[in-house]
Structure formats: structure tokens, C-alpha cells
Amino acid sequence: MNFRQLLLFIPIAILASCSGEDNDYTEITNTGTQAVSEETLQILSGTFGDNINLNNLDNYANQITPNYITKDNSATNPITDVKATLGRVLFYDKNLSSNNTISCASCHQQAFAFSDNNNVSTGVNGVTGRHSMRLINSRFARETRFFWDERAATLEEQTTQPIQDHAEMGFSGQNGDPTLADLLTKLEGITYYQELFQFAYGDTTISEARLQESLAQFIRSIQSFDSKYDLGRIVAQNDNQPFTNFTDQENTGKDLFFRPPNQNGAGCVTCHAAPEFDIDPQSLNNGIIGVFGDATATDVTVTRAPTLRDIFNNAGIINGALMHDASMPSVVDALNHYNDIDATGNTNLDNRLRGGPGGNGQNLNLTAADILALEAFIKTLSGTSVYTDTKWSDPFLN
The missing domain is CATH 1.10.760 (Cytochrome Bc1 Complex; Chain D, domain 2)
Known part of the structure; x- marks a missing residue:
């Protein structure tokens, strides 16, 4: 029996997102805020080749899910293809570390169910204090707090804490580290982010809230139900x-x-x-x-x-x-x-x-x-x- 041919599977409905005071949570569709120009496509192609195609986004929002899976904690930040795509780029981008050597994916590797087969993971100034947790099916869980000690109230809050950790990604603002504001300025100067944020949000402003929203959407999209x-x-x-x-x-x-x-x-x-x-x-x-x-x-x-x-x-x-x-x-x-x-x-x-x-x-x-x-x-x-x-x-x- 082929898993994808089973008739008992139904997709989870695409939910409309909530709007926030800073307008970072206003995107409610799976398309960008404007048409994609040929110039934009050429800019992105130079960095991503055919891996990112804004005219043909990967399906993150409407994936097939078994009908017996009923939990879904994404109501306050529902997955859209466009922002999950942006989140994918952020997740793999080493520019999010202070010395351009570490990305989220360095410690959460696809080959190991988005964890690390090392006991602890290497960061820019040392190693992580605990083993890197697998990021499978985070959308389909009752527990919405994150880190082993649950110190992050939401996945959104969790996403930027490793970036601001001295040992992990180095934008702590302490011990001579640059600050998160320095990271935002750094990302605003990268051409492909100007294009991606414009496509997702309608302008090129990069904020912590937008990083959190898009990274969380990508992470929640990671699902495994073909076992x-x-x-x-x-x-x-x-x-x-x-x-x-x-x-x-x-x-x-x-x-x-x-x-x-x-x-x-x-x-x-x-x-x-x-x-x-x-x-x-x-x-x-x-x-x-x-x-x-x-x-x-x-x-x-x-x-x-x-x-x-x-x-x-x-x-x-x-x-x-x-x-x-x-x-x-x-x-x-x-x-x-x-x-x-x-x-x-x-x-x-x-x-x-x-x-x-x-x-x-x-x-x-x-x-x-x-x-x-x-x-x-x-x-x-x-x-x-x-x-x-x-x-x-x-x-x-x-």
C-alpha cells in the first residue's frame, strides 16, 4: 500500500494569520506581496540556483497529514509557503552567526532528523550546553515551550535565542560580541534578503519579530508521518x-x-x-x-x-x-x-x-x-x- 494513495489522509486546512501591531504578522496568503520581477529572479538565482523559485514555491502550508493527527499549535502563526521559504533561507544561512561559520542547520541537521549526532554542538565561541533537540513535528505537539528547560515560552521566542548566545552564534552583545541590532543591519545589507523580505512583507525592513515568525514557520513545516x-x-x-x-x-x-x-x-x-x-x-x-x-x-x-x-x-x-x-x-x-x-x-x-x-x-x-x-x-x-x-x-x- 502506497502511503500517499491512502484515502484516509486529509490535509490540515490553511489558517489565516493574525495581524500584529508592528505589521509583522499580516501575511495571510501563500504568495508574496507583489509580482516577481525578472531582476529579482536573477538575483536569487545567483545565490540559490533553482533551489528557491518565488514563482513556484515549495508546499509548506498544505502538506498531507494523517486524519488521526489532530494537534496543531500553529494558530497564532500559521504556515505560509512564502514565509516558510524565507525561514528556510534564514535557517541555513551562516550569516546569522557573528563569524559566518554557524547556521541553525549546523546544530539541527536534516540527516539526523534536524538534530546533531555529536553529543553537543560546536558554536562560534565553544559548544552548546546541552544536546541539540530534534525538530520533528514541533507543530503537532501539546508542549509549545522550547529548550530542554522550557525557558522559551514559544517556538518564535526560541528561534532567536541561539543567535544571541555567546557560545552558539555570537550576537549576544556581551563579552565583545555584536548585538542583535548589528545582525539586523548586517542582513539588511545582503541583496537576497532585500528581495526575500520585500516579497514576503512588502518592504525590506528586517526585525527580530520577522526573523522569529519566518523561522518558526519553516521549523513547524518539518513533519514526518510516513513511518x-x-x-x-x-x-x-x-x-x-x-x-x-x-x-x-x-x-x-x-x-x-x-x-x-x-x-x-x-x-x-x-x-x-x-x-x-x-x-x-x-x-x-x-x-x-x-x-x-x-x-x-x-x-x-x-x-x-x-x-x-x-x-x-x-x-x-x-x-x-x-x-x-x-x-x-x-x-x-x-x-x-x-x-x-x-x-x-x-x-x-x-x-x-x-x-x-x-x-x-x-x-x-x-x-x-x-x-x-x-x-x-x-x-x-x-x-x-x-x-x-x-x-x-x-x-x-x-
Whole structure:
């Protein structure tokens, strides 16, 4: 059965955007604000070749989505093709770093589900403090706060914080760094941004709000719903029945994932709800309190996690270490952690992991075979097109 031929798929409707006082949120269509001149096309062609064509924009706003995917947190900044295209350019542009060496995509690489297979990522003045989080299906999540410690209230707010971080992209305005205002001036002097902002907004003004809006639209457009799980879920009435396209081991893992601990399951679904497999926004710390590079430090502020989709690529290879401190090199390691959690000394541990009334920690009594079955099920959550679709790829000519 071909995924795109399945009749149960319906597109999510294109929503009208809200207007803001600064007129940065007024675009409500998938086309630019004016006709594209031949001169503009030639200017962009010199930088992007055929990768960016304003007369034939890639489809970001009206992608096919399974009808059982109901979450959508993009209402205040709905995706349009034109601004997501601008966001794609910004996402891959190394000019957004102070020394022109780092882009958003340096730490969030398409080949690794928009994460990094290194434990921490290299910035302009050092390394990131935590492992780079996968950016899969951020639109389809209940948790709308960002960073591992949820310090950004929205994805929009998150997008410019790494730019203003001294270690990451260097426009902090501290320690001799240039400021964000310096970045905006820098971008206004780049010819292709004059053309792209004119096309998207009707003028060449570049502001932080516009950077945030367009970057967030591009990131929310990154979706992955062509996995083995999706192929099985489409023809099943619900997640609780065996999927006909699964192996026995995968169905066993699925059953363990959904069955609560008091019924001899793992209860993973309590925090990672299907079918999006996003994190419950009320979740507290998961028992991982390490700090990368400092064996004596602890950090209980981490309460967020990415979706469980695309932990592995479509070849079954893990897309990098797990957890904020990259302390789990494999899914088996992570599952063994959840199988036996010590609550001692963790004041922010999620109550669901405290092991009941005693509160001493969780012990699921999963066998080695159970752990491997759960890993097999998690592998079914990995798609294919997210790694190859050119609309999410680097638009710059190399």
C-alpha cells in the first residue's frame, strides 16, 4: 500500500494569520506581496540556483497529514509557503552567526532528523550546553515551550535565542560580541534578503519579530508521518489492536508501550501520547539530571523532550545520543533507565516515575526481551521523506 494513495489522509486546512501591531504578522496568503520581477529572479538565482523559485514555491502550508493527527499549535502563526521559504533561507544561512561559520542547520541537521549526532554542538565561541533537540513535528505537539528547560515560552521566542548566545552564534552583545541590532543591519545589507523580505512583507525592513515568525514557520513545516507505524495506524481502528504490517516483536513492543505498569506494561504513552508521541507539557524531570562535561554537577530543571518519532533514521540507525546530556547512547540504555529509576535526591522528578505511594522510584520489571520489543516498536516511528525532501534542505549553492 502506497502511503500517499491512502484515502484516509486529509490535509490540515490553511489558517489565516493574525495581524500584529508592528505589521509583522499580516501575511495571510501563500504568495508574496507583489509580482516577481525578472531582476529579482536573477538575483536569487545567483545565490540559490533553482533551489528557491518565488514563482513556484515549495508546499509548506498544505502538506498531507494523517486524519488521526489532530494537534496543531500553529494558530497564532500559521504556515505560509512564502514565509516558510524565507525561514528556510534564514535557517541555513551562516550569516546569522557573528563569524559566518554557524547556521541553525549546523546544530539541527536534516540527516539526523534536524538534530546533531555529536553529543553537543560546536558554536562560534565553544559548544552548546546541552544536546541539540530534534525538530520533528514541533507543530503537532501539546508542549509549545522550547529548550530542554522550557525557558522559551514559544517556538518564535526560541528561534532567536541561539543567535544571541555567546557560545552558539555570537550576537549576544556581551563579552565583545555584536548585538542583535548589528545582525539586523548586517542582513539588511545582503541583496537576497532585500528581495526575500520585500516579497514576503512588502518592504525590506528586517526585525527580530520577522526573523522569529519566518523561522518558526519553516521549523513547524518539518513533519514526518510516513513511518511504518503510520502505515499500520491508517488501517487499524486504534492503537490497541495489532498492526497487520508489524512483526510479532513490534506488536509486543507496541502493547508494552501502551499498557500501564500496573498491568505489566511500560506505560510510556502516559508521557508520550500517541499518535504524535509528543511530551506531556505537565511532565517534570525524567530522572536524568546530569550536566554534560561535568560529572559532579546536577540539573533537575530539564522537563521537556522531543517527540519519540525519528529517534532512528529509516535505516534503523540512531540519530545521535539521547537525553539533554547525551548520556544515553542507545534506546536500550534509555529504556533500562526507565525500567529502574531511583528517586533519591531528585526534587523535581515526575510523580509518574516515583513508583507509587512509597515514592522511592519506578521499577517496571521489564525483561531483556521486553526492552528489545519496545526498541523495535520505537523504530517503527521513523519516517523517510524528512531526510530527503528538498524543501527542508540547504537552499544555498555549494
